[in-house]
Amino acid sequence: MLFAFICRDKPGSQQLRLDTRPPHVEWLNGINAEGRLAFAGPFLDADGKSDGSLVVVKAETVEEARALAEADPYARAGLFASVEIRPWNWVFNKPEE
Secondary structure, three states: OEEEEEEEEOOOOHHHHHHHHHHHHHHHHHHHHOOOEEEEEEEEOOOOOEEEEEEEEEOOOHHHHHHHHHHOHHHHOOOEEEEEEEEEOOOOOOOOO
16 A cells, blocks of 8 residues: 655754755665655745655555654654655556556
C-alpha cells in the first residue's frame, strides 16, 4: 500500500532545511534502494523556496509508514510543523503501466 507524507515546514526554517538536506537525501536514497520509496519532492512557496515535502512510500501498515516518516532526518531535526500520513491510491500515469 502507498502512504503519502504531507509535511509542512515550520516558519523561518529554510536554513535548517538546507543544513539537513544531505542526510535527508541519503535517507531517501536508502529507502529507494530498499524499494520502499515511490517518489518524493519539496513543496514550494510563492518565491519558489521549499516550504514542505511530499514523500510517498510503500508500506504494509500505517504504523510502518509512521516509523519511516519519523526516521526522516528532516523530521528528526524538527523541521516540520506538521506531518500528515495518508493512504494513497496511484490511479493515473503509474510508471509500471
